[in-house]
Amino acid sequence: MRMITIVLPREPKTRVQVELGLAGARHQEAELRRDDDLPTVFSETDFDGRPLLNAKGGLSAKHTRQVQEFLGQNFSRKLSLAEMAAICDLSAYHFARAFSKTFGVPPHQYVLGLRLDFAEKLLVDRRMSITDIADLSGFSSQSHFTTMMKKYRNATPQQVRARQGRSQANE
Incomplete structure (x- = not known):
């Protein structure tokens, strides 16, 4: 070793x-x-969403702010790379590379992280079904949501909901 x-x-x-x-x-x-x-x-789950400003080959501070704002408002709908790139007036290829340099993950991974964070917050409300949460968070189906949650957060939505319920009961 x-x-x-x-x-x-x-x-x-x-x-x-x-x-x-x-x-x-x-x-x-x-x-x-x-x-x-x-x-x-x-580990892809440790991503905190903070950009690395002035990264060589990355997005400018202005474009970083614009992209973060856009994604923060639109993460729950279907997004194309071309649409994100248009915000910075870059080609999709150049945008993807610059975004990855700035944020440390590709655009799709960043959006997925935003969706999972939002979904985890919604799981606190037990009145909402997991299917509704998946839909509101921008996942194509409950199955897709469950698969991504299991892969990147190491727990199913039901397990996250149960864990949150136990932590609230202990408070």
């Missing part, structure tokens, strides 16, 4: 130690040197 230390690009003061097995050490080290791979290596 070999320990390596990685400095996270968005948080230069934060150092993460990773233990690598000998068989995959060279392959893993090569992957970990690339900034684009760090979010997937460390």
Whole structure:
């Protein structure tokens, strides 16, 4: 086993130690040197939505603010990459790359995070069905919502609702 230390690009003061097995050490080290791979290596659920301003090749501060505002208001409806790119007057390809550099995740992943955060807040209200919450949050179906919640939050909507119910009862 070999320990390596990685400095996270968005948080230069934060150092993460990773233990690598000998068989995959060279392959893993090569992957970990690339900034684009760090979010997937460390967990996609840890994304906090804060942009890295002035990232080389990223969006300008003005465009970052405009995109955040637009997505904050429109995340629950179907969005196209071209529509998001039009806000910044960029091509879809250039926008996707710049967005990823700025936010650390692709646009789709960012929107998914907004939808899941909103859905978790709605799950507190037990009068709303999970199907209605999925629809209000912008998911195509309850099944899609459940799959994404399980994949990125490690719990089904029902489990999140039960957990929130227990935490409210303990207060």
